[in-house]
Amino acid sequence: MGAPHPVFPRGAALWAFLLASLGGVAGQPLGAEPMCTAQPLARYSITFTGKWSQASFPKQYPLFRPPAQWSSLLGAAHSSDYSLWRKDQYVSNGLREFAERGEAWALMREMEAAGERLQSVHGVFSAPAVPSGTGQTSSELEAHSRHSLVSFVVRIVPSPDWFVGVDSLDLCDGGSWREQDTVTEITASSPSHPANSFYYPRLKALPPIAKVTLVRLRQSPRAFVPPALDLGVGGNEIVDSLPDPETPLDCEVSLWSSWGLCAGPCGRPGAKSRTRYVRVRPANHGAPCPPLEEEAPCDPDNCV
Structure with a gap:
């Protein structure tokens, strides 16, 4: 499903970095996706788990000023008429501000405007930042049968302009909503330069840098209230009980x-x-x- 990809802009463009491709299947071109005939509304919890540890990624691992961490998660449930980001394509000014400087408000305004003017965004959601490389944050979102795609971004901190994310993950499967999916594939391919912090030439693929889990929630009689847009830090905890895989770093x-x-x-x-x-x-x-x-x-x- 979907594809969280870490990417970074050069000049005015964000190019896919494929450092953290959080997806089993890359986001597909969505011009002719099948019609979703499921019941109109579905609620999901979304949980982002950072797995960026010094054991897994020892090269130039940031320990201070600032230490390794993740920004707030920002996303939207939308139709195929909207794109938050797309591999190998130019991005909006709002996403560029978010990727380069961590400024989220311009991106939030762009998503909300797409919902008001174009009716292409059903709802915007966010989750608090994760103050360390390994931790967890979560939120809830609502999808609609005409807005069954989910996209989000999480900035890698510190970095020049790298982020991980999902591009247009479809929560609807024909006539039904997906119950649960975990997105957790990470690959390493480009840029293949020794100066790259995630360049490990001995490895065919990097250890997971993050994973995302979406779980469908049972409908309740009360109306759905979107979670407040909290862009601060809090509500995070280390959740992995398994030790991080050690990535060998050659001299x-x-x-x-x-x-x-x-x-x-x-x-x-x-x-x-x-x-x-x-x-x-x-x-x-x-x-x-x-x-x-x-x-x-x-x-x-x-x-x-």
């Missing part, structure tokens, strides 16, 4: 320096040396550092 060293002068007595073989330094120290049983100094025989310089 990284610099290039060799130039060879030094040849040292030794005239008329006899001398020795010269060069050095390099450690860029990234190994962790979690990653490959150890190679030698940092090397010597080679030479003929002494300036002999007369």
Whole structure:
């Protein structure tokens, strides 16, 4: 179902980063999705669980100023006429503000305006921020048979402009509403550059960085009241009882320096040396550092 993807903007565009693709199936083009014939309204709980730990992601893991954490979750139940974000496409100014600076109000206004003017958004929902890399936050949402798609974003903090999210996950399956689904696939593919904090060339896929669970709630006689839009921090707890998988981090060293002068007595073989330094120290049983100094025989310089 769906696809939470971590993505980041370059220039004016947000490009799919595929660091945290929280989805078993990527969001599909929605121009001709099947008609939902289920009963008009359905309520769901949505639970976001962060799994961004130092054991799973040791490279450049942020410990302070600020430490690893997640922003508020912002989302909407909508029709195929609306797109919160889409892989490889330009994004709105509101989403750009949210991804780059964590400012949520412009994005909230855009979603609400889409509901008022275009009738493409049925409702907006949010969940509090998670103040650490591992924790949980939740909210409730209401979907309509004409607005059965759900999209959301959660910003990775700290980061230049990365986020995870779901794009147009359909909660309706023909004539019925889905009862429960868990979205939890994470892949690593791009950008494949050593400077990337989530670049682990030895791994075919990264450990899960987050997961999302949607559970349909039983209808009650009282009317549905959307949850208050709380963009602050609170109501979170660490919920995973299983230990985080350890991701091996290999040692990284610099290039060799130039060879030094040849040292030794005239008329006899001398020795010269060069050095390099450690860029990234190994962790979690990653490959150890190679030698940092090397010597080679030479003929002494300036002999007369």
